[in-house]
Amino acid sequence: MKNLFNKLIASLKKEIKILIHDKVALILLFALPLFLVFVITIVQDSTFRLVNDNEIELYVLNADKGDKSQQILHLLKESGNFKVEEIHSISKEELGAKIIKDNYLIGIFIPENFSKSIEDNLEKINNEILEGFGFLEEEDKEMTEHLTSNASDQIKMYYNPIVQDNFRESIAYSISMYFQQVESNLILQQVFENMGFSGEPEKLKESLFAMESQLQQIPASNKANAQIPNSTQHNVPAWSIFAMFFMVVSLGASIVKDKNSGNFIRLKTIPGSISLTFIAKTILYIIVGLLQLSLIFLMGIFVFPQIGLPPLRLPESIFPLFIISFLSALAAISYALLIGTFSKSVEQANGFGAVSIIIFAAIGGIWVPSFVMPEFLQKIGNISPLKWCLESYYTLFLQSGSWTSLYSNIITLSLFIIGTQFASYYKLKIDHYI
Amino acid sequence: MQELVRIENIEKKYKNNSFYSLKGISFNIYKGEKFGIFGPNGAGKTTLISALCGTQSNYKGSILYKYAAEYITVSAMKENIGYVPQDFAFHEELSVWDNLQYYGAIYGLNRIKKQEKIHELMGMMQLEEFKNRKLLHCSGGIKRRVNLAIALLHDPKILFLDEPTVGIDIDSKMGIMQYLENLNKKGMTIVYTSHELHEGEAFCNRVILLNQGKIVLEGKLPTVLKENKVHNLEALFLKSIRNEKFV
Numbered sequence: 001m002k003n004l005f006n007k008l009i010a011s012l013k014k015e016i017k018i019l020i021h022d023k024v025a026l027i028l029l030f031a032l033p034l035f036l037v038f039v040i041t042i043v044q045d046s047t048f049r050l051v052n053d054n055e056i057e058l059y060v061l062n063a064d065k066g067d068k069s070q071q072i073l074h075l076l077k078e079s080g081n082f083k084v085e086e087i088h089s090i091s092k093e094e095l096g097a098k099i100i101k102d103n104y105l106i107g108i109f110i111p112e113n114f115s116k117s118i119e120d121n122l123e124k125i126n127n128e129i130l131e132g133f134g135f136l137e138e139e140d141k142e143m144t145e146h147l148t149s150n151a152s153d154q155i156k157m158y159y160n161p162i163v164q165d166n167f168r169e170s171i172a173y174s175i176s177m178y179f180q181q182v183e184s185n186l187i188l189q190q191v192f193e194n195m196g197f198s199g200e201p202e203k204l205k206e207s208l209f210a211m212e213s214q215l216q217q218i219p220a221s222n223k224a225n226a227q228i229p230n231s232t233q234h235n236v237p238a239w240s241i242f243a244m245f246f247m248v249v250s251l252g253a254s255i256v257k258d259k260n261s262g263n264f265i266r267l268k269t270i271p272g273s274i275s276l277t278f279i280a281k282t283i284l285y286i287i288v289g290l291l292q293l294s295l296i297f298l299m300g301i302f303v304f305p306q307i308g309l310p311p312l313r314l315p316e317s318i319f320p321l322f323i324i325s326f327l328s329a330l331a332a333i334s335y336a337l338l339i340g341t342f343s344k345s346v347e348q349a350n351g352f353g354a355v356s357i358i359i360f361a362a363i364g365g366i367w368v369p370s371f372v373m374p375e376f377l378q379k380i381g382n383i384s385p386l387k388w389c390l391e392s393y394y395t396l397f398l399q400s401g402s403w404t405s406l407y408s409n410i411i412t413l414s415l416f417i418i419g420t421q422f423a424s425y426y427k428l429k430i431d432h433y434i
Numbered sequence: 435m436q437e438l439v440r441i442e443n444i445e446k447k448y449k450n451n452s453f454y455s456l457k458g459i460s461f462n463i464y465k466g467e468k469f470g471i472f473g474p475n476g477a478g479k480t481t482l483i484s485a486l487c488g489t490q491s492n493y494k495g496s497i498l499y500k501y502a503a504e505y506i507t508v509s510a511m512k513e514n515i516g517y518v519p520q521d522f523a524f525h526e527e528l529s530v531w532d533n534l535q536y537y538g539a540i541y542g543l544n545r546i547k548k549q550e551k552i553h554e555l556m557g558m559m560q561l562e563e564f565k566n567r568k569l570l571h572c573s574g575g576i577k578r579r580v581n582l583a584i585a586l587l588h589d590p591k592i593l594f595l596d597e598p599t600v601g602i603d604i605d606s607k608m609g610i611m612q613y614l615e616n617l618n619k620k621g622m623t624i625v626y627t628s629h630e631l632h633e634g635e636a637f638c639n640r641v642i643l644l645n646q647g648k649i650v651l652e653g654k655l656p657t658v659l660k661e662n663k664v665h666n667l668e669a670l671f672l673k674s675i676r677n678e679k680f681v
Contacts, residue, residue, distance in 0.1 A: 006539055018527050022527065269489060
């Protein structure tokens with residue numbers, strides 16, 4: 001037994017020395033994951049801020065002669081969300097080309113008869129209200145039937161094709177809200193005028209706007225003192241899992257190298273030594289995986305706040321976090337062992353290993369949340385080990401979950417580990433390595 | 435002569451091959467011999483050596499070792515077998531010292547015995563000045579010496595050498611062959627295969643010649659040369675390639 005332990009220690013020492021001497025593998029295992037999580041969190045946070053906090057540069061080509069478009073432009077400028085630049089002396093057709101040339105994201109075209117359309121629309125609505133009260137004359141009724149224009153339909157929003165759909169939809173929605181606000185204001189003003197008041201009372205106007213419902217957003221949680229989700233809480237666990245599974249490139253290749261070198265041939269003449277090599281690799285890479293996670297989490301806790309990113313807040317229950325991290329690392333290692341034992345060359349292991357992890361990450365909800373995917377893809381995503389790890393981390397980091405909410409993922413991950421380890425063992429057995 | 439290995443009717447056919455790599459192979463190896471296995475490329479030399487030292491196990495027939503008056507299987511004999519594969523069987527990323535330390539521990543040597551053996555082998559193979567050098571940065575000659583030193587760490591009773599001197603300069607080659615001679619004088623049985631026929635002729639005292647997986651000739655080297663009316667192993671080898679009849 002002591003002899004076996006000494007052999008295991010020797011195998012572990014050897015694996016550590018090989019890893020320490022491989023500078024590229026060290027960069028791949030430690031520096032790149034830190035950099036990846038760092039960059040992705042900044043990018044995701046910036047996207048969030050771009051829509052919510054930053055001023056978006058906006059070209060406005062205003063062909064309208066009336067005052068309604070000016071009111072809207074005033075509101076857009078006052079909002080603080082847009083940096084409005086009015087442009088003149090170009091046609092509607094040239095607006096698109098100017099956006100691309102000047103590297104702007106969005107341009108708005110307000111047509112010539114915009115104010116007139118709004119006024120017609122207002123009159124129609126106004127008459128419908130008065131008709132409801134029974135105040136409308138017969139001749140006014142006939143006139144209302146001819147008023148059919150819709151002002152908002154005539155506004156054109158040009159966008160740079162590099163703008164992604166979700167970002168574009170947010171801006172379009174935001175601009176529409178300002179148009180609606182102006183139209184509502186004008187309707188109110190018109191109704192008061194028709195009722196014989198001079199303009200709408202300021203107090204009523206303020207009260208009406210104060211009534212606008214603001215949704216209070218509360219994260220669903222298993223505990224009262226839940227963390228507020230932010231880009232850090234979402235990205236750090238997700239991309240840490242991705243980075244950890246990417247050890248398939250280093251570990252898978254190391255197994256293929258051992259298999260294809262004379263080492264395994266020599267080790268075959270020493271009973272039990274190949275199994276010890278695999279156990280040593282597993283122990284070392286569990287340490288590597290947990291070290292990767294610790295470094296990324298420490299970066300989230302201490303470095304992110306220094307650069308204006310939200311800090312990472314660890315779950316209250318550290319023990320479940322350790323168990324999930326341990327199982328995630330072991331799942332990543334077992335997958336790398338499987339790839340390494342089945343691959344015939346380093347190129348095969350690296351190519352298949354890396355691409356398969358990218359696919360697992362994509363369908364597992366690492367890049368975009370699973371719930372936005374088509375239903376069939378969500379079902380396929382259930383086979384991704386990265387998804388099981390991610391769901392477990394989200395349960396801990398975002399939903400303050402307990403052991404009971406982790407059971408199903410712990411069982412699935414354990415079965416995956418047993419299955420892949422057994423498949424690797426079987427492959428080594430049929431290849432007569434053990 | 436004391437029998438050490440009894441090989442009976444070995445047959446081996448690889449999955450995708452239509453022909454047998456080894457067919458009806460039977461012979462004995464005796465204690466203290468310098469035994470040579472020769473033949474053209476694809477004759478089955480490496481497959482036979484692999485079977486003899488236990489890295490190839492799915493074959494028909496039997497290989498038994500006589501150890502302490504009993505016949506035992508290859509698996510049971512493994513601790514007493516030294517194997518020098520044709521490929522370098524060490525970690526090139528590690529130093530000479532680290533490789534010897536690792537394999538010493540894997541062979542199950544205790545700390546004191548391991549250090550003694552490593553120092554002894556490094557001294558005899560003139561590896562001391564390269565002790566801390568990574569094998570990646572060592573010459574072919576040093577790599578061959580380390581490849582051999584690792585196989586000797588556990589003092590094996592029988593040593594299998596598959597092309598032990600391929601790709602190295604004449605000085606290193608002579609050094610290795612001299613060291614093998616010394617080991618044999620101390621009682622170690624050596625089974626050797628090589629393309630270097632002059633080297634084999636000078637070193638081995640008994641040979642088998644393989645062709646297309648079969649033994650075409652077996653015996654003491656001076657006797658087989660005389661019986662076949664050739665002057666050296668090279669001529670014997672050419673005769674086997676041309677499928678000429680042996681005596």
